[in-house]
Amino acid sequence: AQSVTQPDIHITVSEGASLELRCNYSYGATPYLFWYVQSPGQGLQLLLKYFSGDTLVQGIKGFEAEFKRSQSSFNLRKPSVHWSDAAEYFCAVGAPGNTGKLIFGQGTTLQVKP
């Protein structure tokens, strides 16, 4: 069965430091992969997505993610974190069948220290 694991429930980084959020997936075929962000009191916003091609994907707000098939990973990175990046981050994989169904990871809460 398809699944997504985000090993880190909470992460705290200092403002200006680099960030990497981990995501591992289990999927039988080439996955469609997504990262979403949910700021406090806000809805889910798509940061970036991977379907095929270049394994390094650029997203909004200075985020990027790298698809590594050999490691079944799709980690999210940002070189310099801003206080406004404090939020909950979700990795998701598109389920087979072309329905638009997503399977989400457990989420990682990012806290940014001044």
Added chain:
Amino acid sequence: DVKVTQSSRYLVKRTGEKVFLECVQDMDHENMFWYRQDPGLGLRLIYFSYDVKMKEKGDIPEGYSVSREKKERFSLILESASTNQTSMYLCASPPPGSTDTQYFGPGTRLTVL
């Protein structure tokens, strides 16, 4: 601007009540989804619909039902609310095909007392 709207942002109900959560999309999409979001569990799919009057169970359908009488509206029904259904409920609607962005509503935070 595309939109998915949900009827309430916050809702408080009592155990045993019948609860309706409404979701409306203005994008003429066939597919619509209901997820619930709980801390440490991420988003889990309750039900989805791929056409009017069509529905399929997701991963956690127990205690819920749905209704899709019109293409733009997808309702989630808690037949007899229980305290373990206290959660954030998110409606979503993707364009055709799983390769594109899924649009989410703002969510309804339901508290069952």
